[in-house]
Amino acid sequence: MGMRYRQYLAGTRVYGCSTCRTHLATIHSMLSRAFNGQHGRAYLFEGVVNVVEGEPSERQMTTGNHTVRDIFCVKCGTTLGWKYDRAYEPSQKYKEGKFILERNLLVDVQ
Amino acid sequence: MRFPDNTDQDSALSVSLDFEPEAGPSSVALNNDLSAAVSNGNGHAVSNGHGGPLFSNGASSSTNGKLTAAGYASKGSHAISRVSLPGTKLYEDSHVDREEFVRLVIQSLRDVGYIESAATLEAESGYTMESPEVAEFRECILDGSWDSAEVTLSRLGVSDDESLRMARFLISQQKYLELLEASNVNAALHVLRSELAPLNTDVDKLHSLSGLIMCSNAEDLKSRAKWDGAAGVSRRQLLANLQRFIPSSVMIPQRRFASLLQQAYTHQRTQCLYHNAPYDSSAFSLYTDHHCSRDSFPSLTTHILAEHEDEVWNVQWSHCGRYLASASKDKTAIVWHIGVSLHPLRRPKTGPNTRDCIPEKVLRDHPYPVGCLAWSLDDSILLTSSEHIIKMWNPKTGLCVRELDAHTETVTSLVWLPDGSGFLSGSMDRKIILWDVDGKQRDTWGTTVIRVTDLAVTPDFSRLVAVGIHHLPSSANNSAVTLQDGGTPPTGAATQASTERRRDVENRLIIYDLATKQQEVSIRLEGELTSVKISQDSRYALVNHAPDEVQLWDLDSARMARRFTGQRQGKHVIRSCFGGVDGNFIVSGSEDGNVYVWHRDTGALLEALPGHGEGSVNSAAWNPKDERMFASCSDDCTIRIWEIPPPEMMEAVGSPMAEQNGKGKGRSRDGWDGTG
Numbered sequence: 001m002g003m004r005y006r007q008y009l010a011g012t013r014v015y016g017c018s019t020c021r022t023h024l025a026t027i028h029s030m031l032s033r034a035f036n037g038q039h040g041r042a043y044l045f046e047g048v049v050n051v052v053e054g055e056p057s058e059r060q061m062t063t064g065n066h067t068v069r070d071i072f073c074v075k076c077g078t079t080l081g082w083k084y085d086r087a088y089e090p091s092q093k094y095k096e097g098k099f100i101l102e103r104n105l106l107v108d109v110q
Numbered sequence: 111m112r113f114p115d116n117t118d119q120d121s122a123l124s125v126s127l128d129f130e131p132e133a134g135p136s137s138v139a140l141n142n143d144l145s146a147a148v149s150n151g152n153g154h155a156v157s158n159g160h161g162g163p164l165f166s167n168g169a170s171s172s173t174n175g176k177l178t179a180a181g182y183a184s185k186g187s188h189a190i191s192r193v194s195l196p197g198t199k200l201y202e203d204s205h206v207d208r209e210e211f212v213r214l215v216i217q218s219l220r221d222v223g224y225i226e227s228a229a230t231l232e233a234e235s236g237y238t239m240e241s242p243e244v245a246e247f248r249e250c251i252l253d254g255s256w257d258s259a260e261v262t263l264s265r266l267g268v269s270d271d272e273s274l275r276m277a278r279f280l281i282s283q284q285k286y287l288e289l290l291e292a293s294n295v296n297a298a299l300h301v302l303r304s305e306l307a308p309l310n311t312d313v314d315k316l317h318s319l320s321g322l323i324m325c326s327n328a329e330d331l332k333s334r335a336k337w338d339g340a341a342g343v344s345r346r347q348l349l350a351n352l353q354r355f356i357p358s359s360v361m362i363p364q365r366r367f368a369s370l371l372q373q374a375y376t377h378q379r380t381q382c383l384y385h386n387a388p389y390d391s392s393a394f395s396l397y398t399d400h401h402c403s404r405d406s407f408p409s410l411t412t413h414i415l416a417e418h419e420d421e422v423w424n425v426q427w428s429h430c431g432r433y434l435a436s437a438s439k440d441k442t443a444i445v446w447h448i449g450v451s452l453h454p455l456r457r458p459k460t461g462p463n464t465r466d467c468i469p470e471k472v473l474r475d476h477p478y479p480v481g482c483l484a485w486s487l488d489d490s491i492l493l494t495s496s497e498h499i500i501k502m503w504n505p506k507t508g509l510c511v512r513e514l515d516a517h518t519e520t521v522t523s524l525v526w527l528p529d530g531s532g533f534l535s536g537s538m539d540r541k542i543i544l545w546d547v548d549g550k551q552r553d554t555w556g557t558t559v560i561r562v563t564d565l566a567v568t569p570d571f572s573r574l575v576a577v578g579i580h581h582l583p584s585s586a587n588n589s590a591v592t593l594q595d596g597g598t599p600p601t602g603a604a605t606q607a608s609t610e611r612r613r614d615v616e617n618r619l620i621i622y623d624l625a626t627k628q629q630e631v632s633i634r635l636e637g638e639l640t641s642v643k644i645s646q647d648s649r650y651a652l653v654n655h656a657p658d659e660v661q662l663w664d665l666d667s668a669r670m671a672r673r674f675t676g677q678r679q680g681k682h683v684i685r686s687c688f689g690g691v692d693g694n695f696i697v698s699g700s701e702d703g704n705v706y707v708w709h710r711d712t713g714a715l716l717e718a719l720p721g722h723g724e725g726s727v728n729s730a731a732w733n734p735k736d737e738r739m740f741a742s743c744s745d746d747c748t749i750r751i752w753e754i755p756p757p758e759m760m761e762a763v764g765s766p767m768a769e770q771n772g773k774g775k776g777r778s779r780d781g782w783d784g785t786g
């Protein structure tokens with residue numbers, strides 16, 4: 001609702017959407033490179049910008065059961081990864097509220 | 111100035127007044143046609159033989175000889191006796207000095223040509239408008255008797271040598287110019303060397319004066335000296351310029367009473383919260399304080415334009431005031447024809463203004479939602495922006511004339527230059543581009559410090575004001591961010607980094623010199639800035655500032671002059687505008703769905719107009735040709751046209767009114783709601 005400009009990030013490294021170059025996350029908010037997505041390697045981020053969140057769904061992952069939402073690029077609509085709403089395994093709780101972006105869908109922007 | 115307080119002279123006074131039957135020179139407005147300024151009743155201007163215009167007020171024409179000293183003497187039969195009053199004040203409890211007041215009245219009387227009344231008042235009060243020296247001085251100046259003028263000047267009570275020197279310089283300068291005008295170069299040179307040079311220490315000024323000797327003829331001289339010659343108003347202008355060196359109690363400034371009344375008018379106007387009456391209207395009377403009623407404020411929705419299929423983000427009136435362009439998230443812009451109000455016979459007896467509002471052209475083929483709109487000065491081109499693309503449209507045919515693809519990020523502002531010779535675009539890509547009317551790039555600001563969220567140009571062509579986001583060079587200690595593998599909970603480092611990012615962003619208002627593109631001032635502000643507009647006088651910038659205010663910035667002093675509070679803009683792009691006569695109103699959209707209106711000069715919140723549905727009111731625009739109409743647009747997919755309520759509505763605010771029918775063109779609905 002309402003008009004909003006997309007957010008722009010700054011820093012040593014800014015990741016953008018490979019389709020439309022919309023800014024998504026900085027390397028400063030990256031928590032881990034050791035994740036896997038639909039298209040191979042994926043990164044876990046503390047926060048991302050310019051994404052739309054989809055409906056929550058239950059997903060079984062290698063680290064247990066999670067409630068996640070797909071996230072889409074606000075400009076071009078590409079599905080970029082997902083957000084963890086809830087992790088059922090106590091050891092995985094740290095992922096809650098964090099975001100996964102697929103490495104192959106990212107491009108360096110500045 | 112008082113006559114000698116000598117009772118012996120009282121009777122003599124009334125018969126020996128040595129007044130010339132002419133209106134005081136202060137009656138002559140510098141830029142007025144002289145004959146128009148003096149004609150009064152059946153009066154006709156006559157010459158008194160020494161060049162200055164004479165004025166007669168009807169019956170007592172000086173040509174009939176009645177106003178000679180003998181004429182006064184013959185009236186001695188009803189001699190005017192001086193009235194002796196206690197104290198010095200006009201009223202016992204007032205601060206107004208009686209002498210000052212009476213002298214201004216005398217001046218006013220003489221100005222308009224009531225010469226006898228003025229003389230009578232002088233006799234009755236014992237005050238004279240001015241001393242004979244002042245009258246003589248004025249005559250000398252107007253006659254061009256420069257030597258006598260200098261002599262008289264020394265008797266006018268000029269307090270310090272510096273002032274006297276400046277006054278002398280002005281007189282000699284006029285003398286010099288007039289000699290040049292008369293092609294008397296040798297005499298002019300003499301004045302330059304023997305009078306101007308010794309008086310002035312300003313080398314540049316002397317240099318430019320001496321340069322005028324090279325002028326080929328009188329016309330050339332006048333245009334280069336910006337001076338209109340001995341026969342023009344230049345001597346009167348000189349008199350006005352000399353005024354500041356002569357005590358005003360000695361020589362009363364021209365039209366002083368009228369100046370005071372003008373000040374009263376200005377004061378009342380700035381205090382009039384709902385002021386929306388044209389300057390020359392009968393809305394101002396000396397009998398009563400001026401006050402505009404809320405009834406003449408456009409507080410009523412008269413038309414709802416519902417053609418867009420998604421949120422409407424922006425609206426912009428054509429310069430002719432008959433077309434409204436709207437920009438929507440639905441990837442279209444619409445050109446609406448806002449018709450003239452229907453003839454009284456064709457419209458319902460009661461109810462608001464009725465007019466046809468037709469969506470004339472729907473401008474499609476935008477790849478993304480439409481954000482900006484800008485009409486060319488002659489309304490022949492309408493610009494729209496959609497993400498990084500700018501489109502030029504012919505609003506008459508609805509055809510896209512050109513597509514401009516030079517920006518790499520969202521275009522956030524499109525504004526035409528004040529002379530219509532081109533336009534500027536500002537973008538999130540940190541570029542400001544100047545285009546010509548054919549869509550060719552003419553100039554660019556290079557890479558600006560900020561990602562531009564809006565910009566505006568002052569009507570006087572002097573400045574460009576841009577607002578936007580400045581990303582500070584990253585100060586975060588990058589190496590401190592430790593990357594964790596998927597199995598291990600991370601430390602707090604990343605969280606810290608993400609909050610760090612917010613601090614690396616600041617919002618700035620930047621004032622550029624338009625000609626040189628140099629930054630004049632850059633001001634850091636707390637909230638996000640989403641809109642900037644410039645006042646008609648080029649002095650102020652109106653800026654929307656998140657989360658809850660609109661700020662008025664004085665561009666000359668680079669200080670905030672006023673803030674308008676009440677509206678909400680937590681995260682959306684909300685725009686505002688000036689509106690009404692002299693831009694007396696400030697109107698802004700708001701995330702709470704109301705249209706906010708403030709009084710510009712006091713900051714008083716006048717209206718929070720409800721009516722729009724769910725979501726934000728994104729923008730508002732005042733009709734440039736009709737001070738009683740504006741438009742607002744909203745997330746509710748509609749545009750509202752606001753006008754003044756009909757008179758009968760004032761009597762029954764809030765009573766249910768019949769829906770107006772018959773305007774079913776397009777999907778524009780005509781309806782209205784009370785705002786009470």
Ligand SMILES: [Zn+2]
Nearest residue numbers: 017020073076
């Ligand atoms: Zn994208």
